[in-house]
Amino acid sequence: MIKQAIIPLAGLGTRLLPLTSVFAKELLPINGKPSIEYILQECIDAGIKEVIFIISKKKIMIKNYFYNDKFYKKIIKKKKDPRIIKEYKKILKFKKMIKFVYQNNPRGTGDAVLKTKKLIKDKYFLMLLPDDLIIKQNCSKSMIKIHNKYNSCVMASMNVKKKTVSRWGIYNLSKKISKNNFLIRSVVEKPSIKNAPSNKAVIGRYILPKRIFEKLLKQKSGNNGEIHITDSIQSLIQSGDKFIAHNFKGKYLDCGTMNGFINSNKIIGKI
Numbered sequence: 720m721i722k723q724a725i726i727p728l729a730g731l732g733t734r735l736l737p738l739t740s741v742f743a744k745e746l747l748p749i750n751g752k753p754s755i756e757y758i759l760q761e762c763i764d765a766g767i768k769e770v771i772f773i774i775s776k777k778k779i780m781i782k783n784y785f786y787n788d789k790f791y792k793k794i795i796k797k798k799k800d801p802r803i804i805k806e807y808k809k810i811l812k813f814k815k816m817i818k819f820v821y822q823n824n825p826r827g828t829g830d831a832v833l834k835t836k837k838l839i840k841d842k843y844f845l846m847l848l849p850d851d852l853i854i855k856q857n858c859s860k861s862m863i864k865i866h867n868k869y870n871s872c873v874m875a876s877m878n879v880k881k882k883t884v885s886r887w888g889i890y891n892l893s894k895k896i897s898k899n900n901f902l903i904r905s906v907v908e909k910p911s912i913k914n915a916p917s918n919k920a921v922i923g924r925y926i927l928p929k930r931i932f933e934k935l936l937k938q939k940s941g942n943n944g945e946i947h948i949t950d951s952i953q954s955l956i957q958s959g960d961k962f963i964a965h966n967f968k969g970k971y972l973d974c975g976t977m978n979g980f981i982n983s984n985k986i987i988g989k990i
Contacts, residue, residue, distance in 0.1 A: 721863050721926060722768040723838075724845040726758060727831035729775040729822040734976045743778045745849050747980065750987040754974050755781070757854075758847050759813050765859035767845060770816050771838055773831045775823045785814040827945025832927075833935045841929065843872070846948075848923025850975030852983060854990070858924050858967040865900055865965055866926045872955070875924035876901070876964035877971055885909050887920035888949040890964050899966040905956060908941065908949035919964065921949070922971060931955060 732739035738747060745755040762770055774781050791807040794800075820834045832846065843866065845859055853875070862873045879887060886909065893904040906921065907914075925948075934951035941947045956962055972986060973979035 720766070720841075721843050721845055721866065722766070722841060723771065724762045724767045724769070724847060724859075725771040725773065725832065725835045725839075726755075726847050726849055727773045727822070727828055728755075728778060728781055728849060729773050729825050729831060731825060732975075735980060743781050744975075745781060746784055749852075749974065749980070749983050753784070754852065754983075755849055756809075756813070757852055758849050759816075761853070761857055761859050762845070762847070763816075764857050765845070765863055767859070768816060769818065771818050771820060771835050773820050773822050773834050775821060775825065777823075782819055785810055785817060826940070827943075827947055829935050829938060829946030829948040829951055832948055833932060833946070836932045839929050839932075843926055843928055846923075846925040846927055850973065851923030852972040852974055853922070853924070853967060853969040854972060854987065856967070856969035858922075858965075858969050861967060862924055862926055862965050865963060869896070869900075869961070869963060871961040871963050872928055872952075873926040873963045873965050874903070874906075874952075875922040876919055876966050877922045879918055879920045881912060881915070881918050884912055884915040884918055884920070888952075889915050889917060890919045890921065891916035892919060892964060896963065899968070901964045901966075903956060903962040903964050906949055906953055906962075908947045922967070924967075925952075927952075928955065928960060 728745055732744035735744045746753045795804055822831045822834050858875055865873050888906050888908050889910050890903050891905040893902040895901050931951050934954045938946055938951050941950055972983040974983050
């Protein structure tokens, strides 16, 4: 069973400037709730028991959000507002399952994952990227079901516009194994339009094996001096590990850009 999840949160959030010049993007509200809470609730509903946040010292406010007990106790004692009490109980529930590690020099998602090496206990773990919200159906839960059925790694998959492939990790698929699941032949990080093997992209949900740490320790830096998790995944595929691309049924929302963030508020506000 997959019981641990990791969430990389140390990124600078430059696509949401100027908001992120003073505020962590993961705490920006979407329909009145910080975006990170949607991710945490997805984890809880998927059966995850422990979540590891990878933050930096510059984003310590994320930790402070969950450790502001003195403030809440003072307000509750004074006002006894049921809404505030309910919110504080929710934050306490989240706090019990969260651990923190630090990536003070943001060198890519692969480097962020490597920071969790000493905390991962089981053979497989879940990773979620906070910019990618998937609503209406729990993507992590459905991926865990696929993992349990095929005893394999799983990554969320979605068709993207050809002109945008250089934003994503892009799959070359091998064969169909069930209605919404495909065996992956290879994956490449942010290819050019000319070199992209398809328009099928990795969306920010991964079930990864613990032995990916072995690959990450040996991996050389790629573009912009970053360690890309995609390169280590490709190395695992070449070593014989089975990876499945899962076409999820939920609705994808991109919260990592200003237009996407605004649109996410509009869509979730109507639900």
